[in-house]
Amino acid sequence: MAKPNKRGKSLWLIGLLIVLFSVGSSIGVYLLMDSQQEASADEEQSEPEEAPDPIFVEIEPFTVNLQDDEYRERLLYVGLSLKVGDDKTKEILEQYMPEVRSRLLMLLSDQEVGALVEPKGKQRLANQILELFDEPLAEPQPTLDITGVLFSEFIVQ
Structure with missing residues (x-):
């Protein structure tokens, strides 16, 4: 048991x-x-x-002469805005606007007509514009926070 x-x-x-x-x-x-x-x-x-409100710096439209292989007069009428990340960058760009416009004028007048009429050419130009700001506008200058180039007007004639 x-x-x-x-x-x-x-x-x-x-x-x-x-x-x-x-x-x-x-x-x-x-x-x-x-x-x-x-x-x-x-x-x-x-x-x-x-999302934070975007900050833009408008650059008044201007016209530049373009290079042409056939030595004809070609013009570019362009208006653009720079998208920036902070108010300090906006203030610096507005303060140095004459120099910003001068740099843009030099860059744009060195462009070839054929490249600008293609979308890839416009994107390449936007990248070149961003590179313009790698060189400081003044010494000393804080790093500029420019995140984009937006074309509002773009006419090649």
């Missing part, structure tokens, strides 16, 4: 372990799901960040 009693105790112990394991697993799943719900509730409550 000793054997059935021992066997009953082991079944009782195995049953108890199964119940404890099930309860522990249930508590773990509940806590995990609760923490995920709290995280998603926090995400929903926080307002999405708004």
Whole structure:
């Protein structure tokens, strides 16, 4: 009779372990799901960040003579804006606008007509305009945060 009693105790112990394991697993799943719900509730409550207002520096349109292989007179009428990242850059560009316009005039008058009529040529020109500002306008000068060149008017004649 000793054997059935021992066997009953082991079944009782195995049953108890199964119940404890099930309860522990249930508590773990509940806590995990609760923490995920709290995280998603926090995400929903926080307002999405708004993008900062863009800052542009408009450069008045001007006309330049272009190079032409056939020695004909060709003109470029261009208006553009520079997209800047901060107000300090805008202030510096506005303060040095005559020099900015002069640099642009020199760059634009050195362009060839054939390159400017293609979209890739316009993109290349925008990149060259950005490179103009690698050289400081004044000494010392903080780094200018110019992020883009936007053409508002572009006529090649």
